[in-house]
Amino acid sequence: MELSQLEPQIIWKNFSALNSVPRPSKKEEKVIEFIKNFGEKLSLETRVDEVGNVIIKKPATSGMEDRKSIILQSHLDMVCQKNNDVNFDFETEGIQMEVVGDWVKAKGTTLGADNGLGVASIMSILESNDIPHPALEALFTIDEETGMTGAFGLKPGELEGQILLNLDTEEDDEIDIGCAGGIDVTASQNYGLQDAKGQIVKITVKGLQGGHSGMDIHKGFGNSNVLLGRLLYSGLENQIIQLISIDSGSLRNAIPREGNAVLSVRNAVEFIEQANEMKFAIMQEFESVEKDLLINIENFTSAEKAISEEDSKKIILALKSAHNGVYRMSPDVEDLVEASNNIARVELKNGGLKILNLSRSSVDSSKYAVAEQLKSVYELAGMEVEFNGSYPGWKPKPGSEIVQVMEKIYEKDFGEKPQVVACHAGLECGIIGANYPEMEMVSFGPTIRGAHSPDEKASIPSVQKYWGFLKEILANIPMK
Structure with missing residues (x-):
């Protein structure tokens, strides 16, 4: 028709x-x-x-x-x-x-x-x-x-x-x-570049549902930025990781559907094995809501320079620590999300990093509570944080x-x-x-x-x- x-x-x-x-x-x-x-x-x-x-x-x-x-x-x-x-x-x-x-x-x-x-x-x-x-x-x-x-x-x-x-x-x-009202939280930093010291790996996450970062935030959908953070974090204990690039998510008001990270690791075989264990756990977690989720972890080649191991670790820890999803349910209105955050966009390119977030709340004080929690995490990681676009x-x-x-x-x-x-x-x-x-x-x-x-x-x-x-x-x- x-x-x-x-x-x-x-x-x-x-x-x-x-x-x-x-x-x-x-x-x-x-x-x-x-x-x-x-x-x-x-x-x-x-x-x-x-x-x-x-x-x-x-x-x-x-x-x-x-x-x-x-x-x-x-x-x-x-x-x-x-x-x-x-x-x-x-x-x-x-x-x-x-x-x-x-x-x-x-x-x-x-x-x-x-x-x-x-x-x-x-x-x-x-x-x-x-x-x-x-x-x-x-x-x-x-x-x-x-x-x-x-x-x-x-x-x-x-x-x-x-x-x-x-x-x-x-x-x-x-x-x-x-x-709900909202506020944009942007974390940024510029890092020095150096030659990658190890073997190159690329992680790709795609096939997520995405959706509205307000109306769908409570539905348990996957967020490509969060999943990349978990996969990167899985290798921190046993690997020297240098981040080369991250390109994940897009608009602040859309739950990120896909993204990728390119990195240097000491031993690609060991890293991929560890990351695949995390991949298996993630796929099980999301099997009922993200039926089209695909995660690929593979050897890669790149001529681009990387940032240092120390700076890479700070970024990975920040991605693992920053709040994403429901922050608080309303105590006054049944089944209403009061406050939340969407880690919407992560971009690392040529040493320049930007992390875009949209924090929402129907209560002004909890809107800023979410924003300040994010600011605290990102500042501990050495990033600069700006609040913009607040609306009631x-x-x-x-x-x-x-x-x-x-x-x-x-x-x-x-x-x-x-x-x-x-x-x-x-x-x-x-x-x-x-x-x-x-x-x-x-x-x-x-x-x-x-x-x-x-x-x-x-x-x-x-x-x-x-x-x-x-x-x-x-x-x-x-x-x-």
């Missing part, structure tokens, strides 16, 4: 049009122009603010003028991940999609359903002539995935709406009323009027109560709410699996369910 045949056709039409436009984070010029042109062609008031957010206004439909005004909000950028064997340029090519059963997927890359389905939904409301709604503002933010730049740059007074509907949640039975969480308000309206609609339409939750992802609501403290906010969306990985897929039946839910919410917005 082709996407054009899927229902609701208006959503999939707009999603396909959006996905034909390249939109990596921090490189959204093309998609900003695309959305701007979309609003202007509809003769709607359209503007682009100083940072690149696009705001489009549409008057209330007849009979809805006395309802509270609405902001429909989604972000324009997408996480750009692809499988190693896929030749694809996210800056110049549109996403290639296919229908597989009840799911829409991309061919070897991220799909961009996060948050493209939200963007497509707003586009569909804007161009509709038969969907009742109050006065609304469509807010399309930029750079949500790598810095929340659009949300941070949105000035007070830009918006007039009283209720914000954020369309960036990935379970269709959830109504989100809170989220979104404090839940479970009794708000819009949440009550949505709960009643959901229960009436679907015969069960929705899950009213807070999530461990970073949504823009907390940042926007800092400048609009009186605004009611809620987040919801269709079911998406594998966000931030090439396994990302969107549920077709869920999009149908969500679209009907969204339209009925708009028709039942409370009076002013």
Whole structure:
């Protein structure tokens, strides 16, 4: 079946049009122009603010003028991940999609359903002539995935709406009323180079699921940086190890799926034997969740220089010691991860080292507790550490009027109560709410699996369910 045949056709039409436009984070010029042109062609008031957010206004439909005004909000950028064997340029090519059963997927890359389905939904409301709604503002933010730049740059007074509907949640039975904040922790150092004194070995880890570093952090998935650290550590006691290079992971908000390390060891046969013992243990640990995991440890050749044994040991110990995964579960909200860290990217090249982390928490103090634990480990290893990109969480308000309206609609339409939750992802609501403290906010969306990985897929039946839910919410917005 082709996407054009899927229902609701208006959503999939707009999603396909959006996905034909390249939109990596921090490189959204093309998609900003695309959305701007979309609003202007509809003769709607359209503007682009100083940072690149696009705001489009549409008057209330007849009979809805006395309802509270609405902001429909989604972000324009997408996480750009692809499988190693896929030749694809996210800056110049549109996403290639296919229908597989009840799911829409991309061919070897991220799909961009996060948050493209939200963007497509707003586009569909804007161009509709038969969907009742109050006065609304469509807010399309930029750079949500790598810095929340659009949300941070949105000035007070830009918006007039009283209720914000954020369309960036990935379970269709959830109504989100809170989220985690985050902070980037970057460790770096430059090391002197010398000739490698031993035999060269390469370790490769690949085939991990990856996933969203917030929503999936509690699922026990493998992290290529952590696994490389364990494999390297297994040889420290009996080997002289000099690291030559490490290239593992990619984006801060994606759980690392693959990576490799090249190193010099005193005795390659002994090192490979010891590392294979660790490999066997790792494969057993992850056999139920990482069925495609591959680890290869082999002799290699390299003309590159290495760093010293002492510096190599410090890096390996840091990778073994730095916290990854859940740090604390919430004592107040059942099954909610309060604080976590994702060791997202490790790069050692020509003596230059960078380790990128994204620490998250719904409680500011524990966010910094995680970040400071990492800082302590990395500084003990002689690295320099910087904190950047801190953003606040979104404090839940479970009794708000819009949440009550949505709960009643959901229960009436679907015969069960929705899950009213807070999530461990970073949504823009907390940042926007800092400048609009009186605004009611809620987040919801269709079911998406594998966000931030090439396994990302969107549920077709869920999009149908969500679209009907969204339209009925708009028709039942409370009076002013």
